[in-house]
Amino acid sequence: MAVIEVNNLTKDYDHGRGIYDVSFEVNKGETLGFLGPNGAGKSTTMRHLMGFAAAQKGSAKILGMESRKEYAKILAHVGYLPGEVALPEGLNGTGFINMMQGLRKAKDQGRLEKLLDIFSIDLQQNVKRMSIGEKRKLAVVAAFMNDPDILLLDEPTSGLDPVMQEKFIEFIKEEKKRGKTILLSSHIFAEVEALCDRIAIIKEGKIVSVVEAAEVKHGLRKIVEITFNWKNDYHKFLLEKFEFESTDEEQNKVNIIMEDADINRFLDIIVNYNIASFVENPVTLEEYFMHFYKNDRKFGGVTNGKSNKYQ
Ligand SMILES: Nc1ncnc2c1ncn2[C@@H]1O[C@H](COP(=O)(O)OP(=O)(O)OP(=O)(O)O)[C@@H](O)[C@H]1O
Ligand SMILES: [Mg+2]
Structure with missing residues (x-):
């Protein structure tokens, strides 16, 4: 009511x-x-x-x-x-x-x-x-x-x-x-x-x-940063089916966008790679709303409580 x-x-x-x-x-x-x-x-x-x-x-x-x-x-x-x-x-x-x-x-x-x-x-x-x-x-x-x-x-x-x-x-x-x-x-x-x-x-x-x-x-995505020890691992990983937020060939580093549903598949795949570092960066509610305040990304398209994913 x-x-x-x-x-x-x-x-x-x-x-x-x-x-x-x-x-x-x-x-x-x-x-x-x-x-x-x-x-x-x-x-x-x-x-x-x-x-x-x-x-x-x-x-x-x-x-x-x-x-x-x-x-x-x-x-x-x-x-x-x-x-x-x-x-x-x-x-x-x-x-x-x-x-x-x-x-x-x-x-x-x-x-x-x-x-x-x-x-x-x-x-x-x-x-x-x-x-x-x-x-x-x-x-x-x-x-x-x-x-x-x-x-x-x-x-x-x-x-x-x-x-x-x-x-x-x-x-x-x-x-x-x-x-x-x-x-x-x-x-x-x-x-x-x-x-x-x-x-x-x-x-x-x-x-x-x-x-x-x-x-x-719940809908906030996580950004996972992976740095590989070897250049060939870096190139091989780019062929995997993930959504890449950014890549850095010089440092053998990728940032992938990870949904909860991707986690098991990710773990199965990543054991085949030689990794130097792994950092998970959850997007906070604050960051989510800051995009709206700063006006630097599309925000909204959400009404009646049906939310979209962070974009
Ligand atoms: N009595 C008034 N006469 C003229 N303009 C007004 C009046 N009251 C509010 N405004 C204008 O209406 C707009 C909305 O003001 P409001 O105070 O509702 O904002 P707000 O969202 O509460 O902002 P804040 O986060 O700064 O408190 C502003 O541009 C303000 O200048
Ligand atoms: Mg006010």
């Missing part, structure tokens, strides 16, 4: 800026990673889902309710962590937490204390004077304090130190186990890899790909 639904959502800010016909959904209990370069439209999409902005076309719905029309009802079910945390003047941490408890009708003191403990926040400090990371931790606590079933997290760990990032990932893993539905925008691949079930890629305001995280990981 789709808990978050975005259909042909369009907001044109002119000069090619904005979001155009953005469509995706997040099912109950699912975590969808929302990836894309700076200015691609992630925060804009999330703001529309929170009902903070009016679209020119299309719809943004949460639990079947139109975000713009029913934002007050939606707010009771959603924890939102904005990309840029703006905290009110004149409050210290405790004051801000008390204010948010009232606004969010968060009565579970035990949960609040648990969150404050995980993210170890100094509540005495004036919120305006807090560091970027401290502000973000406070916003994380505010987003989660009333234990919402749906979470819109816009770059939740940006500004957090590595220990806090790790704590945050562990915390979200627990929340996932509790069945939460999460839309998470991020530039941090470790976070995406650890948490996301599917990944939607947005570029220049348009969704270019939606992939199953497990399928991407």
Whole structure:
């Protein structure tokens, strides 16, 4: 069941800026990673889902309710962590937490204390004077304090130190186990890899790909680098039926692209050769997505969760 639904959502800010016909959904209990370069439209999409902005076309719905029309009802079910945390003047941490408890009708003191403990926040400090990371931790606590079933997290760990990032990932893993539905925008691949079930890629305001995280990981090819001791082995190996990514005659070296299905055949063949070195280089999710960010290879052609192979 789709808990978050975005259909042909369009907001044109002119000069090619904005979001155009953005469509995706997040099912109950699912975590969808929302990836894309700076200015691609992630925060804009999330703001529309929170009902903070009016679209020119299309719809943004949460639990079947139109975000713009029913934002007050939606707010009771959603924890939102904005990309840029703006905290009110004149409050210290405790004051801000008390204010948010009232606004969010968060009565579970035990949960609040648990969150404050995980993210170890100094509540005495004036919120305006807090560091970027401290502000973000406070916003994380505010987003989660009333234990919402749906979470819109816009770059939740940006500004957090590595220990806090790790704590945050562990915390979200627990929340996932509790069945939460999460839309998470991020530039941090470790976070995406650890948490996301599917990944939607947005570029220049348009969704270019939606992939199953497990399928991407499984579909990634390995590059195997083999250096032969003898030139004649090198030449003989070139006649074997493998996909060669590159060859280097001077160094008797080949790079072959290996699928899981090729491994047994490869092992049978390679024992007949005299090898100087063998290095396996798996393509990581990070490398996979970096190609997309750098725009140096064709990426995508994947919709409805059917992934292609790394190419
Ligand atoms: N209120 C606005 N008025 C005019 N242009 C806007 C407005 N909000 C966003 N934009 C533009 O829309 C585009 C998408 O911005 P958005 O903040 O959604 O990107 P993003 O994917 O969240 O980027 P980042 O990774 O840097 O957070 C950008 O080109 C931005 O300049
Ligand atoms: Mg953003």
